[in-house]
Amino acid sequence: MINYLTIEKKLYEKWKINIPFFWIPLDDPIDVNLNNEICYFNYTKLKENYDIKIIENFIQTKNETIIVLNDFNEKFTLEKIEIEKISGSDKFITNKNGDWVIYITHEDTITFAGISLISKLKEWVDFEKMKNPWEK
Numbered sequence: 001m002i003n004y005l006t007i008e009k010k011l012y013e014k015w016k017i018n019i020p021f022f023w024i025p026l027d028d029p030i031d032v033n034l035n036n037e038i039c040y041f042n043y044t045k046l047k048e049n050y051d052i053k054i055i056e057n058f059i060q061t062k063n064e065t066i067i068v069l070n071d072f073n074e075k076f077t078l079e080k081i082e083i084e085k086i087s088g089s090d091k092f093i094t095n096k097n098g099d100w101v102i103y104i105t106h107e108d109t110i111t112f113a114g115i116s117l118i119s120k121l122k123e124w125v126d127f128e129k130m131k132n133p134w135e136k
Helices: 004-015 043-049 053-060 115-121
Strands: 038-042 066-070 075-078 091-094 101-104 109-113
Touching: 004 066, 004 091, 038 043, 038 115, 043 109, 053 115, 109 115
Parallel strands: none
Antiparallel strands: 038 109, 066 075, 066 091, 091 101, 101 109
């Protein structure tokens, strides 16, 4: 059984995520102490330039329970991640330890947190150029 309150607590302790409120970049800029572990993009531009399935497949290889917490106060698990099909206009996708997070907003942003996800994203051409557009 998944304890969603424990997961929310872990997300707050590690990433300062306070569900159901906004997070980076809609709430605050990236905390300097977490700068190497968090990045965000314009979601439409990301999808135009990169295949989001690469990240979905990477997450699937971890064989973890995928947890979704959204702005409709829904909390549920997925066996397979398909970002485009997840309900909610603002949603947090994570694992039970909160080691990584994907945050998708109604404002066309997508934020990634966690060394494993960031390492995978850095393989993309123009990663540095496209990341954190509002920080520049």
